[in-house]
Amino acid sequence: MAGQTVYDKVWSDHEVGVREDGESLLYIDLQLLHEVTSPQAFEGLALNHRPLWRTGANLATPDHNVPTERRSEGLAGIDDPVAHEQVVTLDANCKAYGVTQFDILDKRQGIVHVVGPEQGATMPGMTVVCGDSHTSTHGAFAALAQGIGTSEVEHVMATQCLAQRKAGNFAIETTGRLSEGVYAKDLVLAIIARLGTAGATAHTLEYRGEAVQALSMEGRMTLCNMAIEAGARAGMVAVDDTTLEYVHGRPFAPVGQMWDQAETYWRTLVSDDDAVFDRMERFDATALAPFVTWGTSPELGVPVDGAIPNPDREADPVKAESIRLALAYMGLSADQPITDIQLDRVFIGSCTNARIEDLRAVAQVVRGRKVAGRIKQALVVPGSGLVKAQAEAEGIADVLIEAGFDWRDAGCSMCLAMNPDKLGPGEHCASTSNRNFEGRQGHAGRTHLVSPAMAAAAAIAGHFVDVREWI
Amino acid sequence: MRAFQAFTGLVAPLDRANVDTDQIIPKQFLKSIKRTGFGDNLFDGWRYLDEGHPGQTANERQINHEFVLNAPRYQGARVLLARDNFGCGSSREHAVWALMEYGFDVVLAPSFADIFYSNCFKNGLLPIVLDEETIEKMFDAAQSDGLVVSVDLESQTIVPQEGEAVAFDIDPVRKRKLLLGLDDIGLTLAERDRIVEFEKKHYGQMPWLPGARG
Numbered sequence: 055m056a057g058q059t060v061y062d063k064v065w066s067d068h069e070v071g072v073r074e075d076g077e078s079l080l081y082i083d084l085q086l087l088h089e090v091t092s093p094q095a096f097e098g099l100a101l102n103h104r105p106l107w108r109t110g111a112n113l114a115t116p117d118h119n120v121p122t123e124r125r126s127e128g129l130a131g132i133d134d135p136v137a138h139e140q141v142v143t144l145d146a147n148c149k150a151y152g153v154t155q156f157d158i159l160d161k162r163q164g165i166v167h168v169v170g171p172e173q174g175a176t177m178p179g180m181t182v183v184c185g186d187s188h189t190s191t192h193g194a195f196a197a198l199a200q201g202i203g204t205s206e207v208e209h210v211m212a213t214q215c216l217a218q219r220k221a222g223n224f225a226i227e228t229t230g231r232l233s234e235g236v237y238a239k240d241l242v243l244a245i246i247a248r249l250g251t252a253g254a255t256a257h258t259l260e261y262r263g264e265a266v267q268a269l270s271m272e273g274r275m276t277l278c279n280m281a282i283e284a285g286a287r288a289g290m291v292a293v294d295d296t297t298l299e300y301v302h303g304r305p306f307a308p309v310g311q312m313w314d315q316a317e318t319y320w321r322t323l324v325s326d327d328d329a330v331f332d333r334m335e336r337f338d339a340t341a342l343a344p345f346v347t348w349g350t351s352p353e354l355g356v357p358v359d360g361a362i363p364n365p366d367r368e369a370d371p372v373k374a375e376s377i378r379l380a381l382a383y384m385g386l387s388a389d390q391p392i393t394d395i396q397l398d399r400v401f402i403g404s405c406t407n408a409r410i411e412d413l414r415a416v417a418q419v420v421r422g423r424k425v426a427g428r429i430k431q432a433l434v435v436p437g438s439g440l441v442k443a444q445a446e447a448e449g450i451a452d453v454l455i456e457a458g459f460d461w462r463d464a465g466c467s468m469c470l471a472m473n474p475d476k477l478g479p480g481e482h483c484a485s486t487s488n489r490n491f492e493g494r495q496g497h498a499g500r501t502h503l504v505s506p507a508m509a510a511a512a513a514i515a516g517h518f519v520d521v522r523e524w525i
Numbered sequence: 526m527r528a529f530q531a532f533t534g535l536v537a538p539l540d541r542a543n544v545d546t547d548q549i550i551p552k553q554f555l556k557s558i559k560r561t562g563f564g565d566n567l568f569d570g571w572r573y574l575d576e577g578h579p580g581q582t583a584n585e586r587q588i589n590h591e592f593v594l595n596a597p598r599y600q601g602a603r604v605l606l607a608r609d610n611f612g613c614g615s616s617r618e619h620a621v622w623a624l625m626e627y628g629f630d631v632v633l634a635p636s637f638a639d640i641f642y643s644n645c646f647k648n649g650l651l652p653i654v655l656d657e658e659t660i661e662k663m664f665d666a667a668q669s670d671g672l673v674v675s676v677d678l679e680s681q682t683i684v685p686q687e688g689e690a691v692a693f694d695i696d697p698v699r700k701r702k703l704l705l706g707l708d709d710i711g712l713t714l715a716e717r718d719r720i721v722e723f724e725k726k727h728y729g730q731m732p733w734l735p736g737a738r739g
Binding site for chain 1: 542648
């Protein structure tokens with residue numbers, strides 16, 4: 055028998071059975087819940103008088119539309135009545151079904167994809183789902199983590215299973231190491247720029263090789279987080295010492311003899327030497343430059359020392375038209391250098407880049423400098439209450455506030471602007487988030503995706519600069 | 526879920542690639558705790574010139590007459606013709622709910638994003654993958670004289686009022702569920718014993734899992 059990939063192993067350890075029609079029933083170890091995609095699922099359960107299959111396999115926190123100011127007021131701090139109702143509904147559903155929730159006033163509240171790993175609720179080899187496409191984040195732990203729609207959320211609530219067919223195996227093979235000032239975010243933006251946003255459709259990515267092994271868990275989470283932006287079903291990284299050191303000692307993690315038992319299993323979660331991948335792409339990390347997206351799809355990114363492409367030089371007419379539409383929306387011109395793009399706001403946060411390591415990278419750039427006068431707002435939104443507390447304890451918050459950044463409470467915030475944090479029409483934003491779609495960060499807003507260090511340097515300069523020259 | 530029935534309907538062409546679910550239904554409308562009420566806000570950022578908010582009625586809005594779905598000739602369309610990677614991005618099922626509530630029963634494209642594709646089948650929207658050449662011909666027809674097609678899932682065919690029938694592929698499981706309007710959860714719960722049996726073994730082997738506490 056041919057060797058197995060990490061995906062093959064986790065899949066087969068969770069396959070309840072294969073139906074006659076070839077579809078598998080896949081057991082789900084953990085469902086993460088938030089306020090936006092769960093209410094209709096809970097309602098469906100209630101309408102059909104179905105119980106929650108396994109209460110302990112669920113964990114909830116509100117994140118998408120919680121305000122990042124006036125947190126001490128709790129629910130009363132949510133001015134928008136529609137958002138308020140949604141958060142209240144999550145509270146009520148979690149109480150009714152006995153689901154553990156870190157509510158708006160809990161110091162452990164935060165972005166669901168920051169909270170799961172931080173609590174040790176995400177462990178190697180698990181199957182994880184959430185009604186959110188960025189669930190792929192948890193794959194950094196060699197977990198099979200998939201974003202699902204609300205009907206599937208309800209399906210998992212009621213049955214603890216997903217019915218699906220297995221995806222293909224796609225290896226992202228890296229060589230070399232990222233240089234100083236270049237981060238996991240730059241690597242994943244480069245990967246997406248090459249693969250395209252549909253490049254990994256119907257596949258699970260495994261990020262492998264030297265550059266990935268050298269990354270911290272935070273960096274690996276950034277890589278896996280944006281697997282969905284290449285169209286992948288999931289993204290994964292094999293287990294190694296870095297994985298186990300991160301999980302050890304966290305609240306949900308096993309201890310003592312059970313840890314030893316778990317570790318023995320977790321150590322097997324690496325792809326076999328003779329594992330077969332359906333597809334493979336190689337990336338050399340050595341010469342990679344910081345990346346900046348200029349358009350309205352995550353695939354429209356170029357190195358910071360590059361320029362915006364010219365649609366007249368694009369042979370494929372559909373692609374050329376996409377470039378023209380993106381340039382018109384972004385208010386940019388073909389062949390314009392990236393460092394010429396003037397910025398209005400900066401957003402540092404999101405499930406992609408709001409962990410402690412990200413904030414340390416920001417502080418390293420910002421220390422002793424000031425936010426440029428033309429920047430209307432430089433927002434820093436930690437990924438969780440605990441990340442916020444740690445950043446304050448490490449003095450990071452002081453450095454940022456001193457420089458003129460706006461230091462907020464945890465949530466998804468301006469990544470998707472469901473809460474009050476948003477761009478104004480036409481404003482350009484350097485953002486550490488994951489999507490630059492039209493209107494994503496606010497009606498007619500213009501998003502440029504970058505690493506935290508690049509966003510920090512852009513906040514200081516007022517336009518994009520190559521952060522490698524600053525550190 | 527409602528069963529999918531064969532129909533004859535008008536095709537509306539949406540001529541751009543990588544249409545993401547943020548465009549299909551923008552985030553401000555996701556605050557609803559219901560599965561309905563999204564049709565008026567389908568493609569909100571393109572359909573209207575002003576910024577939309579939950580609770581508005583369509584007649585309070587500034588219509589963008591340049592947007593294809595606002596053209597009089599495409600009113601009442603039941604088939605949306607799209608480009609590559611339709612439905613990419615966010616997993617929001619609200620995108621499917623909005624398309625259906627607006628009146629679409631079928632989306633035709635050269636390719637779809639995975640999560641959106643899966644979400645369609647949970648609600649009775651039929652996403653059909655066709656080759657680039659066929660899609661291109663359909664764009665030509667829909668943008669010139671107009672295109673009306675009969676879609677039959679049973680026989681897996683699309684028949685234009687003028688021209689040749691086009692066959693399409695579909696997963697037989699999904700086809701059956703759609704034709705019968707089957708409840709996925711009910712089907713899985715019929716396998717309850719198998720799941721319970723699996724759990725015994727699974728939690729025995731991996732007692733550290735959060736679900737092990739019940």
